Amino acid sequence: MIEVEHLTKDYGSFQAVRDLSFKINKGEIVGFLGPNGAGKTTTMRILTGYMPPTSGTARVAGYDVFLESLKVREHIGYLPETVPLYTDMTVGAYLDFMAKLHHVPNRRERIYDVMERTNIEERVDFLIGKLSKGYRQRVGLAQALLHDPEVLILDEPTIGLDPRQIIDVRELIKSLAQDHTVVLSTHILTEVSQTCQRVLIINQGKLVAEDTPERLTARLKGNERVFLHLANPPQNPEDLTAAVPGALATESRGDGRFEIECALGDDRRPEIAEAVVRKGWGLLELRPISMSLEEIFLQLTTDQSEAYEEDGEMAETAEEEDAVIRNI
Amino acid sequence: MKSLRNIWTITEKELYAYFVSPIAYVVGALFMVIMGVLFTQIVSNTRQASLDILYQNLFVIMLFIAPPLTMRLLAEEQRSGSIELLLTAPIRDGEVVLGKFLAALIFYMLLLAVTLFFPLIIGRLGNPDPGPIASSYLGALLLGGAYLAVGILTSSLSQNQIVAAVLSLTILLILWIIGGMQSVFGNTLGGLFQYIASVNHYVDFTRGIIDTRNVVYFLSIIAIALFLATRVLESRRYR
Ligand SMILES: Nc1ncnc2c1ncn2[C@@H]1O[C@H](COP(=O)(O)OP(=O)(O)OP(=O)(O)O)[C@@H](O)[C@H]1O
Ligand SMILES: [Mg+2]
Numbered sequence: 281m282i283e284v285e286h287l288t289k290d291y292g293s294f295q296a297v298r299d300l301s302f303k304i305n306k307g308e309i310v311g312f313l314g315p316n317g318a319g320k321t322t323t324m325r326i327l328t329g330y331m332p333p334t335s336g337t338a339r340v341a342g343y344d345v346f347l348e349s350l351k352v353r354e355h356i357g358y359l360p361e362t363v364p365l366y367t368d369m370t371v372g373a374y375l376d377f378m379a380k381l382h383h384v385p386n387r388r389e390r391i392y393d394v395m396e397r398t399n400i401e402e403r404v405d406f407l408i409g410k411l412s413k414g415y416r417q418r419v420g421l422a423q424a425l426l427h428d429p430e431v432l433i434l435d436e437p438t439i440g441l442d443p444r445q446i447i448d449v450r451e452l453i454k455s456l457a458q459d460h461t462v463v464l465s466t467h468i469l470t471e472v473s474q475t476c477q478r479v480l481i482i483n484q485g486k487l488v489a490e491d492t493p494e495r496l497t498a499r500l501k502g503n504e505r506v507f508l509h510l511a512n513p514p515q516n517p518e519d520l521t522a523a524v525p526g527a528l529a530t531e532s533r534g535d536g537r538f539e540i541e542c543a544l545g546d547d548r549r550p551e552i553a554e555a556v557v558r559k560g561w562g563l564l565e566l567r568p569i570s571m572s573l574e575e576i577f578l579q580l581t582t583d584q585s586e587a588y589e590e591d592g593e594m595a596e597t598a599e600e601e602d603a604v605i606r607n608i
Numbered sequence: 609m610k611s612l613r614n615i616w617t618i619t620e621k622e623l624y625a626y627f628v629s630p631i632a633y634v635v636g637a638l639f640m641v642i643m644g645v646l647f648t649q650i651v652s653n654t655r656q657a658s659l660d661i662l663y664q665n666l667f668v669i670m671l672f673i674a675p676p677l678t679m680r681l682l683a684e685e686q687r688s689g690s691i692e693l694l695l696t697a698p699i700r701d702g703e704v705v706l707g708k709f710l711a712a713l714i715f716y717m718l719l720l721a722v723t724l725f726f727p728l729i730i731g732r733l734g735n736p737d738p739g740p741i742a743s744s745y746l747g748a749l750l751l752g753g754a755y756l757a758v759g760i761l762t763s764s765l766s767q768n769q770i771v772a773a774v775l776s777l778t779i780l781l782i783l784w785i786i787g788g789m790q791s792v793f794g795n796t797l798g799g800l801f802q803y804i805a806s807v808n809h810y811v812d813f814t815r816g817i818i819d820t821r822n823v824v825y826f827l828s829i830i831a832i833a834l835f836l837a838t839r840v841l842e843s844r845r846y847r
Pocket of ligand 1 (some may be wrong): 291294296314315316317318319320321322323361
């Protein structure tokens with residue numbers, strides 16, 4: 281459905297996208313992941329025909345985005361990064377305008393249908409300029425769905441939404457998957473593992489990894505780790521390693537907290553629990569530590585370039601957003 | 609067919625925007641007031657059943673009325689970023705430009721339609737010659753069309769509405785005064801400038817003369833300005 285080959289985009293002397301190649305099949309939901317300035321928005325803008333690539337080709341629904349731009353645009357629904365809407369129009373009038381631009385048949389029904397799916401019916405007569413950010417985002421999403429496009433390109437679709445709406449929008453995206461192809465970009469890593477079948481991690485305009493979220497996690501995980509919190513911990517962490525069969529190493533995290541490392545695929549939690557009870561160390565907590573997508577992401581994007589200071593900040597915000605989602 | 613529908617979709621949207629925008633009302637009111645005051649003065653001073661002076665003044669009034677009517681049309685789309693959704697919809701850049709031009713022209717025609725009161729009033733008081741009045745309206749339409757097209761061109765060039773307005777006022781002023789340069793530039797260049805000058809092509813209309821060359825002149829300005837605006841819109845994709 282989408283084929284990108286050796287795509288490059290220069291802004292003056294700055295290369296925002298470098299030799300990017302990937303393929304996306306019909307019905308897939310693919311996530312673009314990458315730090316700020318990685319080139320996600322630029323790639324999406326090329327796919328939608330908003331700007332041409334400097335070199336390389338991109339085909340969407342079988343049409344070249346540059347040579348057959350008009351055809352491509354008929355098959356794409358696009359939610360830009362900063363949802364730009366006409367502030368002096370009402371939601372209804374705006375959607376009607378966009379539906380006409382896309383030659384949507386049965387406009388009225390279709391508009392009410394997408395308003396229902398994006399939960400904005402009760403705002404139909406509001407001026408867009410008076411809507412809250414989340415509602416504007418949803419109007420943008422409604423607009424992208426109007427003509428029931430084969431390909432949806434969504435640049436950070438859940439940004440600015442409340443937790444309830446984030447879940448709804450993710451469900452909406454998943455429900456589109458059967459007969460639509462969806463490309464979305466995001467900074468929220470749980471979003472990728474929850475909604476996407478495949479992740480493309482982009483850093484500095486280059487593709488650095490491409491796989492399913494599960495396989496990415498597995499591939500980079502290394503050893504199995506277990507977190508342990510004890511009431512009466514032993515003096516020496518090595519005592520733990522010795523007491524648990526199969527344990528490779530133990531690190532103390534202070535205050536009776538430890539991390540025990542075992543070989544990949546080797547779950548030693550029963551042995552650990554048993555050993556703790558036997559030695560009378562007083563078990564407070566025992567849980568596996570899974571390497572999160574966050575860590576993988578950081579690993580991939582920092583390995584690529586030492587000079588990337590923004591990554592720390594980036595992870596923090598992603599974690600904050602994750603925390604919001606976990607809390608509901 | 610599809611093309612016409614696309615153009616009309618844009619036109620409709622922009623007309624809607626005119627009727628909710630304070631600028632359009634302010635400019636519309638200003639136009640009415642100036643035309644009304646001039647009409648009263650001209651009629652009471654000349655005591656003639658002829659309106660050619662009024663329509664000659666329209667040439668200058670429109671210099672200040674046209675830019676605010678067009679400044680928003682493309683500049684604001686570029687500033688707010690809404691152009692991104694417009695240019696990724698299945699519509700050609702030329703259709704966007706034409707649609708916006710048509711909206712501005714229709715709004716201007718509505719303003720002109722209100723001034724039809726003046727000949728009606730004159731008609732009740734005296735016996736005006738309908739020929740010059742009809743040709744004056746044709747001239748006013750062509751003049752306005754050319755001014756609005758230039759305004760759309762400058763609106764495509766800037767993200768800033770004020771810059772767009774000032775730029776179009778500047779171009780229109782230059783088009784006006786460029787005619788009197790024969791003494792400075794000699795006959796060839798001066799003659800060319802004289803041809804380019806808009807005012808020379810306009811006054812004939814107010815005297816009841818419809819000269820094809822003048823019609824062609826204004827239509828050419830409209831075509832050139834709209835063509836350039838389309839090219840600017842296309843080229844902004846490459847930036
Ligand atoms: N119009 C432009 N002119 C010049 N440089 C640009 C332009 N647009 C983007 N860039 C640069 O290209 C790079 C990639 O930008 P892009 O917007 O594609 O990143 P992104 O991956 O979407 O980032 P974010 O996560 O912040 O949205 C950035 O370094 C940016 O500064
Ligand atoms: Mg972006």
